[in-house]
Amino acid sequence: MVNDKIILGHGSGGRLTQELVRDVFLKHLGEAGPSSLDDGAVLDAQKERLVYTTDSYVVSPLEFPGGDIGTLCVAGTVNDLAVMGAKPLWLSLGVILEAGLPLETLERIVKSIGRTAKAAGVKMVCGDTKVVEHGKGDGIFINTSGVGILTTLLSPQTIQPGDKILISGMIGDHGMTLLTLRKGFEVEADLKSDCASLNSLIGNVTAEVSVKWMRDPTRGGVATALNELASGKGWGIRLEELALPFSEPVRGLEELLGLDPLYSANEGKALFVVPAAEVQQALEVLRKEPLGEKAAIIGEVTAKHAGKVVLNTTMNTLRTLGILTSDPLPRIC
Amino acid sequence: MVNDKIILGHGSGGRLTQELVRDVFLKHLGEAGPSSLDDGAVLDAQKERLVYTTDSYVVSPLEFPGGDIGTLCVAGTVNDLAVMGAKPLWLSLGVILEAGLPLETLERIVKSIGRTAKAAGVKMVCGDTKVVEHGKGDGIFINTSGVGILTTLLSPQTIQPGDKILISGMIGDHGMTLLTLRKGFEVEADLKSDCASLNSLIGNVTAEVSVKWMRDPTRGGVATALNELASGKGWGIRLEELALPFSEPVRGLEELLGLDPLYSANEGKALFVVPAAEVQQALEVLRKEPLGEKAAIIGEVTAKHAGKVVLNTTMNTLRTLGILTSDPLPRIC
Numbered sequence: 333m334v335n336d337k338i339i340l341g342h343g344s345g346g347r348l349t350q351e352l353v354r355d356v357f358l359k360h361l362g363e364a365g366p367s368s369l370d371d372g373a374v375l376d377a378q379k380e381r382l383v384y385t386t387d388s389y390v391v392s393p394l395e396f397p398g399g400d401i402g403t404l405c406v407a408g409t410v411n412d413l414a415v416m417g418a419k420p421l422w423l424s425l426g427v428i429l430e431a432g433l434p435l436e437t438l439e440r441i442v443k444s445i446g447r448t449a450k451a452a453g454v455k456m457v458c459g460d461t462k463v464v465e466h467g468k469g470d471g472i473f474i475n476t477s478g479v480g481i482l483t484t485l486l487s488p489q490t491i492q493p494g495d496k497i498l499i500s501g502m503i504g505d506h507g508m509t510l511l512t513l514r515k516g517f518e519v520e521a522d523l524k525s526d527c528a529s530l531n532s533l534i535g536n537v538t539a540e541v542s543v544k545w546m547r548d549p550t551r552g553g554v555a556t557a558l559n560e561l562a563s564g565k566g567w568g569i570r571l572e573e574l575a576l577p578f579s580e581p582v583r584g585l586e587e588l589l590g591l592d593p594l595y596s597a598n599e600g601k602a603l604f605v606v607p608a609a610e611v612q613q614a615l616e617v618l619r620k621e622p623l624g625e626k627a628a629i630i631g632e633v634t635a636k637h638a639g640k641v642v643l644n645t646t647m648n649t650l651r652t653l654g655i656l657t658s659d660p661l662p663r664i665c
Numbered sequence: 666m667v668n669d670k671i672i673l674g675h676g677s678g679g680r681l682t683q684e685l686v687r688d689v690f691l692k693h694l695g696e697a698g699p700s701s702l703d704d705g706a707v708l709d710a711q712k713e714r715l716v717y718t719t720d721s722y723v724v725s726p727l728e729f730p731g732g733d734i735g736t737l738c739v740a741g742t743v744n745d746l747a748v749m750g751a752k753p754l755w756l757s758l759g760v761i762l763e764a765g766l767p768l769e770t771l772e773r774i775v776k777s778i779g780r781t782a783k784a785a786g787v788k789m790v791c792g793d794t795k796v797v798e799h800g801k802g803d804g805i806f807i808n809t810s811g812v813g814i815l816t817t818l819l820s821p822q823t824i825q826p827g828d829k830i831l832i833s834g835m836i837g838d839h840g841m842t843l844l845t846l847r848k849g850f851e852v853e854a855d856l857k858s859d860c861a862s863l864n865s866l867i868g869n870v871t872a873e874v875s876v877k878w879m880r881d882p883t884r885g886g887v888a889t890a891l892n893e894l895a896s897g898k899g900w901g902i903r904l905e906e907l908a909l910p911f912s913e914p915v916r917g918l919e920e921l922l923g924l925d926p927l928y929s930a931n932e933g934k935a936l937f938v939v940p941a942a943e944v945q946q947a948l949e950v951l952r953k954e955p956l957g958e959k960a961a962i963i964g965e966v967t968a969k970h971a972g973k974v975v976l977n978t979t980m981n982t983l984r985t986l987g988i989l990t991s992d993p994l995p996r997i998c
Contacts, residue, residue, distance in 0.1 A: 347988050386808070424717065426808040428723055462806075462996075475808035479717060656680065
């Protein structure tokens with residue numbers, strides 16, 4: 333590459349675009365990338381049912397402790413497919429670059445994409461690059477859609493009082509990391525984003541346990557994800573504050589600043605609803621893997637509080653956890 | 666909706682996001698939209714081979730004579746699938762909104778998406794909405810990926826001298842329309858973008874003719890698309906200037922400003938390579954439909970000029986048409 337910054341010509345569809353795709357995208361995606369520069373990819377789905385999802389990523393800053401927009405755009409879409417009961421296979425990669433973006437930043441991000449895709453066992457099979465003028469974007473925005481094969485039929489319609497709520501690990505790390513960075517607080521050494529692909533961990537659980545529902549609690553956090561589940565139902569959800577797994581730095585931020593990690597984004601966590609009879613087995617399967625070693629049973633489905641999510645606090649009072657109504661921290665993902 | 670402008674909270678993943686999706690996206694997409702707010706969609710592909718593509722759209726201005734970014738983001742992705750020999754079925758919709766975007770602009774664009782998707786017979790099956798601060802985006806950027814079923818096996822490896830090059834209609838209208846708008850020239854009354862979904866027209870051709878290769882000549886135009894085809898091959902392509910179909914306003918801009926419509930973007934045109942023996946049939950099939958009534962045979966594959974595209978000019982001289990090296994007009998799509 334002759335240039336060390338993105339220029340508008342990189343979005344022309346001509347020679348500069350080809351060079352950028354070849355020297356940055358194909359190069360750094362390696363085996364996780366497409367085999368050609370064609371506009372699309374042919375997928376051999378045999379006779380399976382497919383799951384299809386899309387997400388745009390506008391996280392700011394682009395790089396943060398624990399990951400970057402590249403890690404996030406792969407893990408986020410992989411996790412969306414996995415919590416729908418699918419084995420993620422193919423991802424698309426649509427990037428919108430702002431003119432002036434240093435090429436070395438782009439290269440670091442594409443390397444993250446390649447590394448994360450390879451680790452998750454997915455291929456980035458098609459892509460597209462656009463460039464906007466300096467001041468009309470913000471470094472890089474990425475859309476990754478994804479296609480997977482449906483392997484697990486969930487059964488949210490069978491959820492009933494007594495079912496247990498599990499989470500695969502510590503709550504709120506991604507959101508709290510971004511918040512400390514953005515507000516200019518000193519980031520504690522051991523606070524970092526939990527950004528990770530969960531398809532393997534989730535596959536282990538669904539292979540052994542009758543999971544009724546799963547969700548990755550990203551924007552809006554655990555409280556919003558569970559509210560979406562309970563909304564309009566004839567049952568409620570009660571979380572136990574004492575059971576919620578928080579890292580020390582997140583607990584510290586909660587105490588110092590009054591922030592509620594239940595509304596803070598996670599990018600490497602899954603929530604599960606499982607029958608009470610299988611909850612111990614689910615916990616064991618989760619805790620066998622590093623990504624699930626802090627898994628915990630955090631609450632249960634209740635006959636009371638229909639349509640609502642309540643928190644049984646450490647002071648043994650009940651607090652209703654509403655849905656997030658605005659955005660305490662924009663551009664978290 | 667309480668607000669008449671996009672605010673950052675619309676990207677929170679909480680209640681405002683839900684309202685925006687329900688009151689703008691689900692409402693205006695209608696039957697062309699998803700049946701639920703779930704993160705992804707289940708596709709029933711039976712035992713077919715699938716084609717998968719992605720494109721981001723950053724066109725400026727958002728609305729222009731002949732279409733808007735909504736028309737474009739559906740037609741563009743539909744056309745990418747169609748020229749790969751696929752029947753387009755499912756599209757994703759990832760939007761990045763800039764805070765301050767008037768809601769009525771967004772509604773007009775989503776209506777265009779719904780109308781264009783319905784006309785093309787495709788469904789927007791999954792979506793995602795993000796919002797960035799005012800000044801960090803430019804109104805609206807859209808990514809649409811798409812999945813289709815492979816119905817036609819093209820055979821670019823059998824292309825040989827004597828094969829004919831066809832285009833489905835007038836050249837350069839989209840690019841020239843955007844250029845006149847952006848440079849502040851008075852737009853001629855009859856100059857407008859050719860933005861259109863070609864899947865039906867292309868399906869008619871591939872049903873009756875042995876098409877060897879197809880492409881929608883968008884960014885970089887006809888010259889760049891044909892250069893990509895010829896590059897590295899043992900044959901060349903010769904276009905006949907007298908045969909090129911241009912609208913009067915495009916020809917006028919070419920003569921007044923020296924702009925070359927062969928490098929100007931098209932958003933509702935397809936190029937075909939077909940055997941000489943079938944070219945008349947292809948032309949007849951194309952001309953039966955309004956979208957193909959100006960179709961023309963514009964050149965042929967030649968034993969000479971290997972790897973190159975040349976233009977036999979009106980003065981009977983040969984001019985080599987190189988690949989576009991930079992971007993004469995950024996953000997055309």
